Amino acid sequence: MNGALRAREMKNLFLQVGLVILKPMRFLFAFMVSFAALAAPRPNVVLVMADDQGWGQMGYYNHPVLKTPHLDAMAKAGLRFDRFYAGGPVCSPTRATVLTGRTHDRTGVFDHGYALRSQEKTLAQAMKKAGYGTGHFGKWHLNGLRGPGVPILKNDTHGPKGFGFDMWVSVTNFFERDPVMSRRGKFEDFKGDSSEIVVDEALKFITAKVKEKQPFFTVLWYGTPHSPWVAAEVDKKPFTKLSAKAQEHYGELVAMDRSIGTLRRGLRKLGVEQNTLLWFTSDNGGLPGFDPDTTGGLRGYKSSMYEGGLRVPAIIEWPTVITKPRITKYPAGAVDIFPTIAQAAGLPASSMLQPQDGVSLKPLFSNEIGPRKKPLPFRSRDRLAIIDNEYKLISLPNKRGVKFELYNLEKDTAEAINLFEKEPRIAQRLKKKAEAINTSIEASVAGKDYPEGKVGPQPPRIFWNTVDAYKPFFPEWSKRPEYGAWLKRRLK
Numbered sequence: 001m002n003g004a005l006r007a008r009e010m011k012n013l014f015l016q017v018g019l020v021i022l023k024p025m026r027f028l029f030a031f032m033v034s035f036a037a038l039a040a041p042r043p044n045v046v047l048v049m050a051d052d053q054g055w056g057q058m059g060y061y062n063h064p065v066l067k068t069p070h071l072d073a074m075a076k077a078g079l080r081f082d083r084f085y086a087g088g089p090v091c092s093p094t095r096a097t098v099l100t101g102r103t104h105d106r107t108g109v110f111d112h113g114y115a116l117r118s119q120e121k122t123l124a125q126a127m128k129k130a131g132y133g134t135g136h137f138g139k140w141h142l143n144g145l146r147g148p149g150v151p152i153l154k155n156d157t158h159g160p161k162g163f164g165f166d167m168w169v170s171v172t173n174f175f176e177r178d179p180v181m182s183r184r185g186k187f188e189d190f191k192g193d194s195s196e197i198v199v200d201e202a203l204k205f206i207t208a209k210v211k212e213k214q215p216f217f218t219v220l221w222y223g224t225p226h227s228p229w230v231a232a233e234v235d236k237k238p239f240t241k242l243s244a245k246a247q248e249h250y251g252e253l254v255a256m257d258r259s260i261g262t263l264r265r266g267l268r269k270l271g272v273e274q275n276t277l278l279w280f281t282s283d284n285g286g287l288p289g290f291d292p293d294t295t296g297g298l299r300g301y302k303s304s305m306y307e308g309g310l311r312v313p314a315i316i317e318w319p320t321v322i323t324k325p326r327i328t329k330y331p332a333g334a335v336d337i338f339p340t341i342a343q344a345a346g347l348p349a350s351s352m353l354q355p356q357d358g359v360s361l362k363p364l365f366s367n368e369i370g371p372r373k374k375p376l377p378f379r380s381r382d383r384l385a386i387i388d389n390e391y392k393l394i395s396l397p398n399k400r401g402v403k404f405e406l407y408n409l410e411k412d413t414a415e416a417i418n419l420f421e422k423e424p425r426i427a428q429r430l431k432k433k434a435e436a437i438n439t440s441i442e443a444s445v446a447g448k449d450y451p452e453g454k455v456g457p458q459p460p461r462i463f464w465n466t467v468d469a470y471k472p473f474f475p476e477w478s479k480r481p482e483y484g485a486w487l488k489r490r491l492k
Contacts, residue, residue, distance in 0.1 A: 042345050044206075044215050045217045049221050051226040052284065071313075081327075088378060092104075101337070115142060116163065118456065125164035127217035131215065133208075150483075169201045174226040176230045199266075202220050260280070279317075339352065357374070474491075
C-alpha cells in the first residue's frame with residue numbers, strides 16, 4: 001500500500017470517528033439550548049387599564065391641555081399602538097375579554113354589570129397554575145352587581161378569587177377618592193387618590209412576590225376617569241380655564257398618569273423592570289360632553305360602535321424583548337392580551353377556552369407583522385362590527401331590520417364615507433366573515449364551548465343595595481358622597 005493511499009484511508013477513518021463523536025455532541029448542544037430556553041426567567045406581567053379614558057387623551061397625541069409625561073415616557077421606551085381596540089364599547093365586556101381572550105358575548109358578559117361565567121378559563125387561572133403569584137387591584141365589575149363600586153364580599157363566588165386571583169384589593173365598580181375597598185373580603189377605608197391607592201397596593205404585592213422569588217401577574221384596573229369626577233386641588237390647577245366638570249375629569253387623569261410613574265419607578269427599584277411586561281390600555285372609548293374632546297376627533301364615544309367608542313390608547317413596555325421603541329399601526333385589541341401573554345409566559349394551549357378571538361402579538365414586539373389574519377370582532381346590544389385590517393363593517397339595527405356601513409379606516413379615520421354600496425365585493429366579503437363570527441358567538445352564548453354543552457347557573461344582574469350582606473352598612477354609607485344620593489334614590 002503506497003503512502004498516499006494509506007494517508008487517505010487514515011483521513012477517512014478520522015472523519016468517521018469525528019462524526020461518531022460529533023453526533024452526540026450536536027444532540028447535547030441542542031439539548032442545552034432547549035434547556036436554556038426553558039430555564040430562562042419567565043416574564044412578570046402587569047396589566048393596567050383606565051376606566052373611560054378616550055383614545056385622544058394622551059400627551060403624545062398633542063392634547064391641547066392634558067399632559068401625560070409618565071405615559072409618554074412609557075411610550076417612548078416601548079411599543080405604542082395607534083390602532084388598539086377595547087373588547088367592547090363599555091366597561092364589563094372589555095374586562096371579560098381581557099381575562100378570556102374571547103369577545104364578551106361568548107362569556108355571558110353581554111353588557112356592563114353582567115357576571116363572568118364560572119365556566120370560562122381565565123388568564124389569572126392559567127398564570128396561577130403556571131406558578132405565578134396573582135393579584136387584582138381596583139375595579140372588578142364582573143360579579144353581576146351594578147351601582148357605584150362597593151367592596152367585594154368575601155364569599156362572592158364571582159369575585160377575583162373565583163377567577164384565579166390570590167390577592168385582591170377590589171371594588172365592584174367605579175370608585176373615587178377615599179374609597180372603601182375589600183382586601184380579600186375585609187373592608188378597609190383608604191385615603192387619597194384612587195389611582196395612587198391602587199398602584200401602592202399593587203407594589204406591596206409585587207414587592208412580596210419579588211422577595212419570595214416568585215413571578216407575578218398583577219392586574220390594575222383604575223376607576224379613573226369614570227364619573228363622578230373628584231380630583232385633588234393641585235391636579236386641577238392646569239385646567240382653570242375649563243368647566244368645573246372638565247377640571248375634575250382632567251385632574252383625575254393627571255393623578256393617574258403620576259401613578260404610572262410611581263409604578264414604573266417601583267419596578268425599577270425592585271430590579272424587575274427589565275423582565276416585566278407592562279401593558280397599559282383603556283376599557284372603552286372616551287366620554288361625550290367635554291371640551292377639549294376625549295376621542296381625538298374620532299367618531300362617536302363610549303357605548304358607540306364607531307372608532308370613538310372602541311379605539312383606545314395602548315402601550316406595551318418589556319425592555320428585554322422590546323429593545324427598539326416604535327409606533328405600530330397594526331390593528332390589535334383586548335382579545336389579543338391573553339394569547340400574547342400565553343405565548344410570552346409559555347402557557348399551554350389548553351389554558352385558553354376555544355374558540356379564541358385574538359392572536360398573539362409577541363412577533364410584533366420585534367418587527368412589524370401583517371396583515372392581520374383574524375378580524376377583530378365586536379358585538380354589543382344587537383350591533384355587530386368587524387375590523388379586517390383597513391376595513392370596518394358595522395351592522396346596526398333600524399326600523400327596516402339592519403343597516404350596514406363600511407369604512408376604509410386608513411383613508412377615512414373619521415368614518416364619514418359609507419362604502420357599503422360603492423365597494424360591493426369588499427362589503428360582501430366582510431359580511432360573510434361577520435355572519436360566520438356571529439354564528440360562532442351564538443353557539444358560545446348557548447354554552448356549546450363548555451364540556452357540559454350548556455350554560456351553568458349565573459348570578460343575576462342586580463343592584464348591590466338588594467344584597468342583604470350590604471344592608472348593615474347603609475347608615476354609614478349614606479353619609480358618603482359616592483353612595484348617599486344613589487342609595488336615597490334606590491331605597492325610595
